[in-house]
Amino acid sequence: MKRTALVLASLLALPFASQAADLSYSWLEADYVHVNPDDFDNADGVAVRGSGELGENFNVIAGWNRVNVDTPLVDDLKSWYLGVGYHTPVGDQTDLFTDIAYVKNTTFDNDGYGARVGVRSALSPKFEGAAWLGYEKLDRTDGNGSLGVSGQYKFTQNFGLVAEARVAENDTSFLVGPRLSF
Numbered sequence: 768m769k770r771t772a773l774v775l776a777s778l779l780a781l782p783f784a785s786q787a788a789d790l791s792y793s794w795l796e797a798d799y800v801h802v803n804p805d806d807f808d809n810a811d812g813v814a815v816r817g818s819g820e821l822g823e824n825f826n827v828i829a830g831w832n833r834v835n836v837d838t839p840l841v842d843d844l845k846s847w848y849l850g851v852g853y854h855t856p857v858g859d860q861t862d863l864f865t866d867i868a869y870v871k872n873t874t875f876d877n878d879g880y881g882a883r884v885g886v887r888s889a890l891s892p893k894f895e896g897a898a899w900l901g902y903e904k905l906d907r908t909d910g911n912g913s914l915g916v917s918g919q920y921k922f923t924q925n926f927g928l929v930a931e932a933r934v935a936e937n938d939t940s941f942l943v944g945p946r947l948s949f
Contacts (some may be wrong), residue, residue, distance in 0.1 A: 790862055790889055791948040792820040792854065796929060798944030802834055805937050810834045810844070814942060818852070826852045828866055846872040848881060861888040864899075872905060879905035883915070895919050901933070911937045919946060 798814040812834030819827045831847040850868025857863045865884040872878065885899025901913040913935035921927040925948050932941045 790854075790860065790887060790895065792818050792826040792852070794818055794946050794948040796944055796946040798929070798942040800832055800834060800940065800942045802938055802940040808837060810836045812843075814944075821851075824853055824855055826854070826866075828852050828868060841874055844872070844874045846870065846874070850881070854887070857886070858888070861886060864897075870903060870905060875907075877905045877907055879903065879908075885915070893921050895921070901935075909937070911935050921948075925949060 795817045796815070798816065800812045800814045802810045802812070804810070812832060814830060814832035816830035817828070821827055827849075828851070829847070829849045832845070834844045835842065836844055848868040848870045850866055852864060852866035854862040854864040863885075864887055865882070867880060867882045870879050870881045881901065881903040883899045883901040885897055887895065887897040889895045896916070896918045898916045899914075901915060902910060903913070904910040913933050915931060915933040917929060917931035919927045919929045927946045927948065928943070929946045930941070930943045933939065
């Protein structure tokens, strides 16, 4: 089912590609995050994420988040990641992308990696969308496969509003926040 969703998103994006604006891989973002883990109550928090283009097809990615949880042992879950990405055009304004990152959960001193592969497309001059498959594996935890989608409405070439949803084996989450592209 996850492969079908990715293929469908790719096919839907291609007809709109010729009328779209350029995709930026250099951006900063601040987000409100909502997580619904399978074994705990819902949690809310904040995230700061960014990407910086390195040449024509590569980019560096980084992010930090803090999610407030209501458990007897922990008040906040904090983590960060740092990695690299690769993107290549598959249409006029559609890219196939992949990224891999080192992931560190500082609350439990647990680390590992995360990876994604997906498609991103500028569907119009004001809107872009993406869909991907992801996987994250930290020490002392089971791997967590996921399917994600995101969209960005661009108020200007450099400022937009991003929304993202992710359904994973162990949780579901969404985030929303402003993005500054440069």
